[in-house]
Each structure stands twice: as C-alpha cells, then as structure tokens.
Amino acid sequence: MVARLFRLRLALLGSAFRGSFGRGLGTTVWFLLLAAGAVGLALAPTLVTDDPAERAVIDTLVGSAVLLAVFLVPFFENRRNLEPKQFASFPAGPGAIGFALLVTSIITWPFFLLVIWLVSLSVFRPEWGEPSWVAPVILGLTALFALASTRVMSGLSKLLVGPFYAGALRTVGLLLVVAFLPVAVFAGATAFGADGGSAMADASGVLALTPFGAPFAALAAAAGGDLDAVLPGLAILGGAVLFLIAIWIPIAWVSNQRIDRPIQRGIARNGLGWFERFSSRPSQVIAARQLTYWARDPRYRVALFAIPIAPIIMLVAFWIAGADLSALALVPLPVILLLLGWSQHNDVAMDSTAIWEHVASGTKGRADRAGRLAPVLMIGIPLALIGSSITVTVLGDWRVLPAIVGMNIAVLLVACGISSVFSVMMPYPATRPGDSPFVQPQWTGSGSGLAQTLSMLLTLVFAAPAVWFAVTAIVDIEFVENIWALLFGIGYGLLILGLGILIGGRIFDRSGPELIGVTQVFD
Structure with missing residues (x-):
C-alpha cells in the first residue's frame, strides 16, 4: 500500500508541471519563491539581533506561529489532501491505509517547504550543533509532528464537516484570518514597544509548554548548556506526536466505514x-x-x-x-x-x-x-x-x-x-x-x-x-x-x-x- 501511494504522490507532484511549458515554468518559479521565503524566515531572526537569548525568544515565537498554522490550516482548507475514504475499495485495512497516507505525506509540496525551513534553521543556528544529537532529533520530531497534525486535522475536518459544509468552513477560515489581524498588530506593537522584550519573553515561556514552542525552547536550552531543560521539551513534543498518531488510525478507520449522503446527479455545484x-x-x-x-x-x-x-x-x-x-x-x-x-x-x-x-x-x-x-x-x-x-x-x-x-x-x-x-x-x-x-x-x-x-x-x-x-x-x-x-x-x-x-x-x-x-x- 505504501509503494502504491508513493507512486501516486509522485504522479501528483509531476502533474503540476504537465500541460504546457508555461505551466511548468510557473510552477517552478512559484516553488522557488516559496522556498526562498522559507529560507528568509529562518534567516530573519539572525538579522534582527546578535544576542543568542533574544534570538532564542524570536525563534520560539516564529516557530510556534509556523507550527500553529500547519496545525490549523488543514482543518479549513484540505481540498488537495488525500483522505482514507478514497482508498476504501483497495484490498487493505484502515490501519494500513492510514499508515500509508501518513508516511507518504512526505512527498508533498508543503512538507518540502517545511523541511527547507527546518534545515535552514539548523544551518543559520550554529549554536544548535552541540550536543550533536539534539538538533537532528528535535527537528526530526518537529517534522513528524507537522506531518501528523496535518493528517489528523484534515481527517477531522472531513469527518465533522463533510463535503456539504466545506465551502462554509473555508469562508469561516478566511474570516478568522481577517479577524486575527488585530492580534498580529497588537503583537507587533507590543514587541517594538518599551516593554516589548519582557512581553516577548513571557509569551515564549508560555509557548514553550506547548508542542508548538517546545522544540525551539529545547534547542535554545541545549545551546545554552542546560541539558536538563531539553528533556521536558522532548517529552512534550514526543507525547504530542504519539497522541496524534494514536488518534489518526481511528480517524482513518471511521472515514473508511462512514458513508456520506450521495450528491444528486445533475445538480450544478460550480459557478454558483x-x-x-x-x-x-x-x-x-x-x-x-x-x-x-x-x-x-x-x-x-x-x-x-x-x-x-x-x-x-x-x-x-x-x-x-x-x-x-x-x-x-x-x-x-x-x-x-x-x-x-x-x-x-x-x-x-x-x-x-x-x-x-x-x-x-x-x-x-x-x-x-x-x-x-x-x-x-x-x-x-x-x-x-x-x-x-x-x-x-x-x-x-x-x-x-x-x-x-x-x-x-x-x-x-x-x-x-x-x-x-x-x-x-x-x-x-x-x-x-x-x-x-x-x-x-x-x-x-x-x-x-x-x-x-x-x-x-x-x-x-x-x-x-x-x-x-x-x-x-x-x-x-x-x-x-x-x-x-x-x-x-x-x-x-x-x-x-x-x-x-x-x-x-x-x-x-x-x-x-x-x-x-x-x-x-x-x-
């Protein structure tokens, strides 16, 4: 099942370049721009400050925002995500289908961008090199957390909302993005204000207790020589990954067993x-x-x-x-x-x-x-x-x-x-x-x-x-x-x-x- 889905994922990636030379060129340029943005996001904190402590706070805040977006966006926008229900007719059990979908999700454009960002972080943060095992383990778990959270939130969305309400859910997601703008303005004004440093430090301390900020706080602690502070971050991140994987298999099983109300033939669904x-x-x-x-x-x-x-x-x-x-x-x-x-x-x-x-x-x-x-x-x-x-x-x-x-x-x-x-x-x-x-x-x-x-x-x-x-x-x-x-x-x-x-x-x-x-x- 895994091999079949790998071939399917590769075919889906290749389909973005088919059709015409212009389409292939546009896809290439668009991905290069996104990759440059991922590299720039990793580089930006080093340009803002030279102080390792301040950079660690910024890394925790930015990293938490990225992982939170990876966690939430698939719940509202998942039209391009494969789901277990699409493979219900295959001669494989729900567990095998769920495992194959989880493993093969590494062959997707969003995951490539995430990997580019994580690798860029490790390159632009030489202080993360000691001890040598910390950065690979934590960054690998971070990628696995992003992978599992995407699958779980997308699967939950399709189970709870279904195709009839998917459009309304996307509209709600767009409104939430607009509504989040005041929070972003508030955070930016606070960060550049007189007490911005203490406010950012307090926020990063709270985020370090969540799976979104724990990996970056643990890397900063390891760079500072405090190995005892690394273990709680690893425990939070590892526990979150195990929890997401544990609930993904039941989601895949329920998705395979559930039958949605059929859409009536002849009813227009586009252009309305x-x-x-x-x-x-x-x-x-x-x-x-x-x-x-x-x-x-x-x-x-x-x-x-x-x-x-x-x-x-x-x-x-x-x-x-x-x-x-x-x-x-x-x-x-x-x-x-x-x-x-x-x-x-x-x-x-x-x-x-x-x-x-x-x-x-x-x-x-x-x-x-x-x-x-x-x-x-x-x-x-x-x-x-x-x-x-x-x-x-x-x-x-x-x-x-x-x-x-x-x-x-x-x-x-x-x-x-x-x-x-x-x-x-x-x-x-x-x-x-x-x-x-x-x-x-x-x-x-x-x-x-x-x-x-x-x-x-x-x-x-x-x-x-x-x-x-x-x-x-x-x-x-x-x-x-x-x-x-x-x-x-x-x-x-x-x-x-x-x-x-x-x-x-x-x-x-x-x-x-x-x-x-x-x-x-x-x-």
Whole structure:
C-alpha cells in the first residue's frame, strides 16, 4: 500500500508541471519563491539581533506561529489532501491505509517547504550543533509532528464537516484570518514597544509548554548548556506526536466505514458564487442569496458608502466644539457598526420579491431572520476587530483592547437583533429592485419615520449596558475589568441577537401573508 501511494504522490507532484511549458515554468518559479521565503524566515531572526537569548525568544515565537498554522490550516482548507475514504475499495485495512497516507505525506509540496525551513534553521543556528544529537532529533520530531497534525486535522475536518459544509468552513477560515489581524498588530506593537522584550519573553515561556514552542525552547536550552531543560521539551513534543498518531488510525478507520449522503446527479455545484460556500439549509441559502444581493444590488452599495459619513460629521462637530481628539477615537467605529446593523431594520421591504417564496415554502421565520444577517455580520465582525486595534493605537494604550472589542461587537450584535424584529414588525416603503437607489416610493400613513425612530432608540437603549461596562473598564484600566467587559459585551450581544432572531422569526411565522400583502403594495 505504501509503494502504491508513493507512486501516486509522485504522479501528483509531476502533474503540476504537465500541460504546457508555461505551466511548468510557473510552477517552478512559484516553488522557488516559496522556498526562498522559507529560507528568509529562518534567516530573519539572525538579522534582527546578535544576542543568542533574544534570538532564542524570536525563534520560539516564529516557530510556534509556523507550527500553529500547519496545525490549523488543514482543518479549513484540505481540498488537495488525500483522505482514507478514497482508498476504501483497495484490498487493505484502515490501519494500513492510514499508515500509508501518513508516511507518504512526505512527498508533498508543503512538507518540502517545511523541511527547507527546518534545515535552514539548523544551518543559520550554529549554536544548535552541540550536543550533536539534539538538533537532528528535535527537528526530526518537529517534522513528524507537522506531518501528523496535518493528517489528523484534515481527517477531522472531513469527518465533522463533510463535503456539504466545506465551502462554509473555508469562508469561516478566511474570516478568522481577517479577524486575527488585530492580534498580529497588537503583537507587533507590543514587541517594538518599551516593554516589548519582557512581553516577548513571557509569551515564549508560555509557548514553550506547548508542542508548538517546545522544540525551539529545547534547542535554545541545549545551546545554552542546560541539558536538563531539553528533556521536558522532548517529552512534550514526543507525547504530542504519539497522541496524534494514536488518534489518526481511528480517524482513518471511521472515514473508511462512514458513508456520506450521495450528491444528486445533475445538480450544478460550480459557478454558483456564494451558494457554493454554503450548505442547502434554509438559513444558509438565504445567507448566500443576501451576499449575492449585496455584491450586485446598487441599493446596498449606496447604503454602505453612506454609513461612514455620519461619524465623520460627528467628529468634525466635536472637533469644532473643542473636544479632546484622543477621546474622540472611541466614537467612529461604534457609530459605524451601529448604523451597519441598524441598516437591516427594513430589509424585508428591500427584498420583497423573495418573501412569497419563504412563506409558500414554509421556511421558518428564524431561518429567514438569521440568513439575512449574514452580510452585516461578515462585514461587521472583521471591521469591529480590525477597527478596535486602530482605535487603541490612536489611544496609545493597548491594555484597553479587550474592552473596546467587547463594546464594538456588542453594539453590532444588538443593532442586528433589534433590526431582525423591526424589519418584520414595521416594514415601510423602500426602493424597488432595479430602480435607482435614490428614488423613494410614496406611501400614505405612518411608516418610515416611526420605524426608524423606534428601532434606533431601542438599539441605543439595549446597547447602553455593554457600552457602560466598556467605558468603565477604559477609564479605570484593570486587566480583570477589561476581560469582563470583553466577555460581557460578546455574551450580552449574542443574547440580544438570539432573542431578536427568535422574536422576529415568531412574528414572521404569524404574519407571513400580511408581509406579502404589504411588500406587494410597495412594488
């Protein structure tokens, strides 16, 4: 089985060069650039500092980041990974298939890049040469850990998620990458700050207790002559490798025995845009449709362009009044997130042509409410995280980051929850699909003014507790209070969002025919 998979792996590697001369040349250049990046990553710490102790801290942090990426990325993106299920028809047991897949994973492009990085580390760190056995053993175990973690996380992803939700999982992974940017900014600002050295040393000390940082901390200890500190690192790394290999065989066995629901023949799976990235469940189909609307419908784009204008006007007014500019840094992002969530308070009227489909098909109201919030949440949550890091940069104190993140996420979620109720409780005329976004239909009687006023007032009232806790933590800077403000803001926001979806869904279920009648009047 191992020999067959080796031949298959070699054929897969060679397929990247077949087809045309241009394709082969592009593959070669792309791999050489990635290899140069791996070598540069290994060389960079030696260019930053000549102090072995500082270089050891940087190696632990960078190495931990690389191994953590190797561990997590296959869970979200594994389309090119072979899986045990593909070899279920072979005359071999699950154990043999799992072992063959694990061993032959060394014939892959990512593993080649990892080996280049590890070899470059050993070349650019001559202090790792004594004692001579430490570096080969630890680096070899590190490569084996990366190999096993890739197989385990990819196998778990395919078992837990399956092909129907793979697109949604990749979308979540992309959002997490965007959301991680504030953490990267925070780490960089802390590292180059006044207390950056101590913060980096503390972080490397914590990472040394994990399989991601243990190998590099053990190599640094061996280079310093402390052989007693090498054994704990070897034990952590070796235990992690054994654990991953031990659970990989059961994963391979379950994957071979499990039968997925067959995909119906004749159903298009490609070229569907956002619908490829979401499953066929009602809420996720509605989410895909809403994302398509936001990408193509000028009515939504005009609303997005108009949202940042309000905080700019507010800042100019406060600046003319003589307000403190550093304190004003807290204003723009919550206002933008408030307006972004509040913009959904009349979404039923904006999407009136699809309401009859939901009512006629018996779609649950909570599925309609949850699906319509997908564009706002996919834009708002990364915006809240990235904007919070910019806010604390302007403030000049990174200790208040948890409180600001909690406040901004709470404002967004509360606004979405209130909008979920008002969009079915008090819809009013909106621009019809295909018309100019600046044309407003006429409507007699109360409508837009009352709905807008009440929805905005309730959003402000329900967002006040989270804002109060956050402002208290920002004024009186304490670690516990900031963490409490973060947890309270997220928890409180999720509570209001969940209640808004449930209440709005209940109203939708009860008044579906009336919503059809009202929205058809608007059309």
